Amino acid sequence: MIRLENISRLFQVGEQTVSALNEVSLEINPGEYLSIMGPSGSGKSTLLNLIGLLDRPSSGLYTFDGEDVTHLSEALQAKVRQEKIGFVFQFFHLIPRLTASENIELPMMLAGIDKAERMAKSHRLLQDFGLLDRASHKPEQLSGGQRQRVAIARATVMQPRILLADEPTGNLDRASGMEVISLLEALNAQGMALVVVTHDPEIGKRAKRQVHMIDGKIVSGGS
Amino acid sequence: MKLIDIASFTSKSLVGAKTRTALMILAMSIGVAAVVVLTALGEGARRYVVDQFSSLGTNLLIVFPGRTETKGNMPGMLIGETPRDLTLDDALALLRSRHVKRIAPLTLGSGLVSLGRRNREVPVIGSTSDLLEIRHMTLLEGRFLPQIDPRNAVPVCVLGMRVKEELFGSSQALGRWVRIGDRRFRVVGILSAQGQSLGFNTDELAIVPVASAQMLFNIPSLFRILVEARSRNDIPLAQKDVERIFAARHEGERDVTVITQDAVLSTFDKILRALTLAVAGIAGISLAVAGILIMNVMLIAVAQRTREIGLLKAIGATGNQIRRLFFFEAAILSLVGAISGWLLGEFGAKVIAGLYPSLPIAPPWWAIAAAFATSLATGVLFSLLPANRAARLDPVQALSRR
Incomplete structure (x- = not known):
């Protein structure tokens, strides 16, 4: 489904050129569950951003469902993100002035879907995720675990092919962290590919495929 | 993204930042109110003078003794020449x-x-x-x-x-x-x-x-x-x-001066119209200032909402959509500001009319139209820069901030 070939990403820091990713190749199959682990600065977040089309590689080729997405225009990349990719962030990134339900509706709103359909879908997700009584709560009225579940609902509402989670438990206590992980794994069991970036080995180990990175290179678990 | 959703999303973000919104609307409405009140005053003065002259009579000529002229010799009174x-x-x-x-x-x-x-x-x-x-x-x-x-x-x-x-x-x-x-x-x-x-x-x-x-x-x-x-x-x-x-x-x-009412009238009319325009122009400056204020506050809003913009991009918003959101926000601000300023101005004109009943004070329609157009134009124009900045924001950087 996803195929990265010799992807490099260089950053200009002052006079120096820092290589965050160095000739990385990776293949992710539909419905796969993999974790990306490694110390800080090993390039795991950069890799995730590249897979999520939030960033462009300095060199290399990225194909999604056989289509070259490396050189798509900004608007077309946005469309790919909208339809095929779901993001889950460490800091949830919910919009504070919108209710839980409205936050979940956001991607559908951007896609121009009717209000009635949006409400029906977000209602179903809230129900599935055990958040129905929190539908009209603002993020600040929710616990960390609840916030992350709302964020996951938002990420999955467009039924993407792949979920990208960047330290999804990094800002949660153990118990709610485990709840979030099992929710993500349940979604993966339904067929959504799942990529979890973490530096917590216990969470990383749960994945069927574990990718280890050091200094911008995949040292194990790559294709 | 549907227009109604853009409207509801932007109005929610405006309501979310009440003080900021209120201040911007206030600035805009003061500008518009200034235009409305000042032109109303100028136009009132013009109509007052015109009415006064018309009430004098119609087809009137006024003859009075003496004549202003330039002569080569001494002033008339010194050489025994009086009108x-x-x-x-x-x-x-x-x-x-x-x-x-x-x-x-x-x-x-x-x-x-x-x-x-x-x-x-x-x-x-x-x-x-x-x-x-x-x-x-x-x-x-x-x-x-x-x-x-x-x-x-x-x-x-x-x-x-x-x-x-x-x-x-x-x-x-x-x-x-x-x-x-x-x-x-x-x-x-x-x-x-x-x-x-x-x-x-x-x-x-x-x-x-x-x-x-x-x-x-x-x-x-x-x-x-x-x-x-x-x-x-x-x-x-x-x-x-x-x-x-x-x-x-x-x-x-x-040695007599004959003035016609028409000549006097049209002169006064011209002078006072020019005055009204000048005053409207001065008031227009305050509108431009309001526009710059909107730009500043929008820039701050973009900076404050960096994460939100990053998120919107991550979940599939294009740069154009984001630009449109900020644009719309500025347009709503200007429009609400213009409407409240217009009402404020009409109220001010009413108060002045109450204080000076003899002045026929009413803001001319062209001034109201111009005030609306200027406030919308400045609002949208000055939101170009912030909206562009928001649209070009790098989502990775925007989201990496806490």
């Missing part, structure tokens, strides 16, 4: 012109009008029976000055409304005698209330035949001669005739 006075005979001679419909000579003085122990100092005008028609005055009761040879001094007078009330109260005034200065006059008519007209309050007047006034104030000359031309087209011809007649009577000297 000749206007006389009653001069005035009557004007009737020879085909283009003159009627005339009214004017003498002006101030006299103490008394009835028994009550007295009141009022302006006294000496004129003829035609003054009533020429000056568009109306009578409340009685009749105006008699149609007699203007050289005859007849002891009759017409009183303004106020003078009558002050002296006679509610009792009958017609037929009674009053004393003006050292002469006695019989009241033959009362003017109906008309109010202010070119500084003269016709309610505070006493009008007597011109010859009587000349005797009363001991002056042989006239203050002005009002000439009514036969029609609007006759005005320039009448003006020429009047000047010709005076030149003939004054040994070829052109």
Whole structure:
């Protein structure tokens, strides 16, 4: 489904050129569950951003469902993100002035879907995720675990092919962290590919495929 | 993204930042209100002057003695050359012109009008029976000055409304005698209330035949001669005739000034219109300032909402969509600001109109339209930069911030 070939990403820091990713190749199959682990600065977040089309590689080729997405225009990349990719962030990134339900509706709103359909879908997700009584709560009225579940609902509402989670438990206590992980794994069991970036080995180990990175290179678990 | 969703999303973000929104709307509305109030004032002043001139009469020429001109020798008074006075005979001679419909000579003085122990100092005008028609005055009761040879001094007078009330109260005034200065006059008519007209309050007047006034104030000359031309087209011809007649009577000297009401009117009209425009322009500056304020606050908003913009991009928003969101926000702000400013301005104009009832104050429609257009244009124009900045934001960096 996803195929990265010799992807490099260089950053200009002052006079120096820092290589965050160095000739990385990776293949992710539909419905796969993999974790990306490694110390800080090993390039795991950069890799995730590249897979999520939030960033462009300095060199290399990225194909999604056989289509070259490396050189798509900004608007077309946005469309790919909208339809095929779901993001889950460490800091949830919910919009504070919108209710839980409205936050979940956001991607559908951007896609121009009717209000009635949006409400029906977000209602179903809230129900599935055990958040129905929190539908009209603002993020600040929710616990960390609840916030992350709302964020996951938002990420999955467009039924993407792949979920990208960047330290999804990094800002949660153990118990709610485990709840979030099992929710993500349940979604993966339904067929959504799942990529979890973490530096917590216990969470990383749960994945069927574990990718280890050091200094911008995949040292194990790559294709 | 649907328009209704854009509207609800942006209005929620505006409501979410109440102080910021309120301040921006306030700035915009002050700008618009300033334009509305100031142009209303300017336009009111213009209409006031125009009304005053029209109430003076129609197709009017005003003759007064003296003439402003540049001469090569010494000032006239040093070489024994003073402007000749206007006389009653001069005035009557004007009737020879085909283009003159009627005339009214004017003498002006101030006299103490008394009835028994009550007295009141009022302006006294000496004129003829035609003054009533020429000056568009109306009578409340009685009749105006008699149609007699203007050289005859007849002891009759017409009183303004106020003078009558002050002296006679509610009792009958017609037929009674009053004393003006050292002469006695019989009241033959009362003017109906008309109010202010070119500084003269016709309610505070006493009008007597011109010859009587000349005797009363001991002056042989006239203050002005009002000439009514036969029609609007006759005005320039009448003006020429009047000047010709005076030149003939004054040994070829052109020593009177004839102004037409039209000329005065259009000059005032032009001056006051220019003034209104100038004032509107100055007020427009405050609108531009409001626009710059909107830009600043929008830039801050973009900085504050970096994470939100990053998130929107991550879940599939294009740069254009984000630009549109910020654009729309600025447009809503400007529109709400313009509407509230307009209402504020109308209210201000109403208050001023209440304080100065004689000024016909109302903001002209073009000023309101211009204020709306300017506020929308500045709002949208000054949101270009912030909206572009938001649209170009790098999502990775935006999301990496806490």
